Amino acid sequence: MNVWYNRFFVRQDYEFAREFMAAYLSLLTKIDLEEKDENKKFNFFKELIHLEGIFLDITDRTQAHPRVPSATEERKGVLGNFLKSLGFGNRKIIWKYSEVFNFKAYCESNWFVSTLEMYDEHYKDMHHTKRMYLARRINILEYFLKRLDIYNRIEATQHHKYFKGIDMNKYVEKMRQIFNKLPVMTTEGEFDN
Numbered sequence: 001m002n003v004w005y006n007r008f009f010v011r012q013d014y015e016f017a018r019e020f021m022a023a024y025l026s027l028l029t030k031i032d033l034e035e036k037d038e039n040k041k042f043n044f045f046k047e048l049i050h051l052e053g054i055f056l057d058i059t060d061r062t063q064a065h066p067r068v069p070s071a072t073e074e075r076k077g078v079l080g081n082f083l084k085s086l087g088f089g090n091r092k093i094i095w096k097y098s099e100v101f102n103f104k105a106y107c108e109s110n111w112f113v114s115t116l117e118m119y120d121e122h123y124k125d126m127h128h129t130k131r132m133y134l135a136r137r138i139n140i141l142e143y144f145l146k147r148l149d150i151y152n153r154i155e156a157t158q159h160h161k162y163f164k165g166i167d168m169n170k171y172v173e174k175m176r177q178i179f180n181k182l183p184v185m186t187t188e189g190e191f192d193n
Contacts (some may be wrong), residue, residue, distance in 0.1 A: 003165035010166055013059050016093070017178040020055045023095030025181065027051065047097045052140045053106060054093065059144070061162040062113040062151065069100040107134055113156045122150050141179040145172060 031044045053068035072091040111130055116123050126147065133143040151159040152168065163171075 006162055006164060006166055009061075009162055010171055013171075014174060014178060016055060016058055017175060019093065019095055020051065021178060021181065024048070024051055028183065046101070046103045049103060049106070049134075050097050050101045051095060053101075054095065055140065056111075056144065056147075058093070060147070061159045062156050063158065064113040065111050066106055066109045068106065069098040070094065071096065071098065113151065113159070115154060115156050116150070119154050122154055126150055139182055141175070141182055144175070148172070 027044075027047060050068065053066070054070045057065045057068045071094040073094055074091065112123070112126055116126060129138070129143055129146045132138045133140070148168075152163070
């Protein structure tokens with residue numbers, strides 16, 4: 001894989017992260033944290049997981065993360081035409097909840113590249129990290145960075161191929177900067193700033 005393409009995908013990750021954060025923060029403004037109705041709280045939680053799932057899906061170079069339904073629209077302007085001319089298409093994600101999203105099936109599905117099963121310690125670590133994430137003991141950035149670290153360690157083929165020639169320290173730092181306003185949910189429905 002050409003390093004130029006890898007740099008393009010990294011820049012696209014940054015764009016996805018910024019779009020995700022805008023949608024995520026917008027969703028947070030719509031929720032009443034004092035809500036007593038458990039059904040409304042659960043629906044809010046599903047919407048958060050759906051948005052996060054879209055991000056985790058589209059940034060997984062191994063394509064092992066379960067597909068998360070999302071709508072797209074045509075990207076406008078010079079960038080859209082440029083991307084189309086390169087053969088990437090010019091579709092832009094619409095960061096909104098989809099009723100097609102099956103929360104239970106998503107949570108129960110396998111999220112990891114099959115290569116991980118050859119590394120027992122890392123395999124257990126990622127499953128523990130997934131449980132912590134779904135229990136809201138860690139946030140999406142912490143999960144994302146753990147997955148990135150483990151896939152780098154095991155040199156998962158597709159992951160390694162698409163990050164070849166990329167300065168991983170700069171990539172991680174840029175992601176941290178983009179996610180800097182991400183609130184931490186320490187208990188389902190409870191946020192710490």
